[in-house]
Amino acid sequence: MNTQLINKAPTWLVILAFAIVYIVWGSTYFFIGMAVHGFPPMLMGAVRFILAGIIMLVWCRAKGDYLWNKRDMLTAAVTGLLLLVAANGTIIWVETVVPSAMVAIMVSVNPIWVIILDRANWGINLRNKSTVYGLIIGFAGVLLLFGESFIQSLSGSVDRKMISGLLLLLFPPIAWAAGSLFSKKRGTTAPARVNTGWQMLIAGFAFVPLAGAHHEFSNFYISAVPTQSWIAIAYLILFGSIAAFSAYVWLLQVRPAAQVSTHSYVNPVIAVLLGVGFGHESITGLQVLGLVVILLSVLLVNLSKYGKFNFRLPMIVKCPQMNKI
Numbered sequence: 410m411n412t413q414l415i416n417k418a419p420t421w422l423v424i425l426a427f428a429i430v431y432i433v434w435g436s437t438y439f440f441i442g443m444a445v446h447g448f449p450p451m452l453m454g455a456v457r458f459i460l461a462g463i464i465m466l467v468w469c470r471a472k473g474d475y476l477w478n479k480r481d482m483l484t485a486a487v488t489g490l491l492l493l494v495a496a497n498g499t500i501i502w503v504e505t506v507v508p509s510a511m512v513a514i515m516v517s518v519n520p521i522w523v524i525i526l527d528r529a530n531w532g533i534n535l536r537n538k539s540t541v542y543g544l545i546i547g548f549a550g551v552l553l554l555f556g557e558s559f560i561q562s563l564s565g566s567v568d569r570k571m572i573s574g575l576l577l578l579l580f581p582p583i584a585w586a587a588g589s590l591f592s593k594k595r596g597t598t599a600p601a602r603v604n605t606g607w608q609m610l611i612a613g614f615a616f617v618p619l620a621g622a623h624h625e626f627s628n629f630y631i632s633a634v635p636t637q638s639w640i641a642i643a644y645l646i647l648f649g650s651i652a653a654f655s656a657y658v659w660l661l662q663v664r665p666a667a668q669v670s671t672h673s674y675v676n677p678v679i680a681v682l683l684g685v686g687f688g689h690e691s692i693t694g695l696q697v698l699g700l701v702v703i704l705l706s707v708l709l710v711n712l713s714k715y716g717k718f719n720f721r722l723p724m725i726v727k728c729p730q731m732n733k734i
Contacts, residue, residue: 418663426656430672433653435679438509439688440641440649441501447638449625450502455616457642458493461650462610469603481597482607488595489608491588494615496581507574508690513680514554514700515578519673520707521547522586523666543709550702551579553695589669593661601659608658609650674704 444453466476504512521544524534534540555575597604620626660669677700684690 423660423664426660427672429653429656430660430669431675432679433648434657434672435513435676436683437645437649437653438500438504438513438676438680439683440644442504442509442684442688443641444638444645445501445505447634448642449620449623449629450505451498451616451620451623452625452629453642454494454498454501455613455620457645457650458609458613458616460613461646461654462606462608462613464646465602465606465609465651465655469600469606472602474600474603476599476603476607478597478599481599481604484592484595484597485604485607486611488588488592488604489610489612490615491584491591493608493612494619495584496588497612498616498619499577499581499584503574503577506568506570507578508684508692509688510681510684510690510692511554511575511696512578513677513684514696514703515551515575516581516585517673517677517700517703517707518547518551519582519585520671520710522582523589524710526583526586526590527666539709539712543706543712545706546709547703547706550699550706553702554699589661589666592658593666601662602655605651605655605658609654673707677704 441453444457448456470476500512500516524530524540524544527534592604657669657672681692681697681700685692
């Protein structure tokens, strides 16, 4: 990471970007759950990201940005397919069978996969004891969550579709970490907002054939979509996609990936609070313990990195606590 670029980023803007990513992305799990009550999952992804991408690119053009750099568009395409189709698309589908709070807990292991997939830094990361302990504890937390659901499925109290959904949730953190690292290492010459616009637009069109393959068009009636699903879609487009995703992509350009990945501390807590408080979802004591174990593992994984950077943010960023999602 270019130190000069890091120092150029205004502190107040970095704080604002982190706040948006922390709070808004924590709430998107809840709003995705609302949206899929009226939209089929893949069609919802198509509507959300096509509209958000168009809005973003129109805004970029109005600001005079050049949109048609082929290398940047290719980078945006790969990143968008990994982050938004592979990772977010799986989450959208899983939320049709798994409560949003549980989804948020399962995908909170994203920073662990950032370490695992960042092969160039294995020699540094895997020599650190806190990182190794964090990896072990993180997977123990995931097994803790799976163990409870597996036992419940044997007794017949958990639907097999939910178990399948939980298994699928192992994939989004891998895809998200891969996309984040690819975007960071590949780099672009375009502003973050242009890259964000192309990522969303390309991902949105990628959802269209997926919706067709699931026969979602033939079973969709726009008049049957409830008002709360329209509100959720609008929120996901304006805040979840345009505001938060733009902030995330920009942060990847001006801050180390390990610091940016701290959103995984905050997002699950906000998602759990919203799911339980407003979505009438239930969460067991063992699931709360699993969340605590996973967050502890993420802290250990990144602990050695927080002291290496001149990162003058509030203590919530330097040492994230349980005020995540």
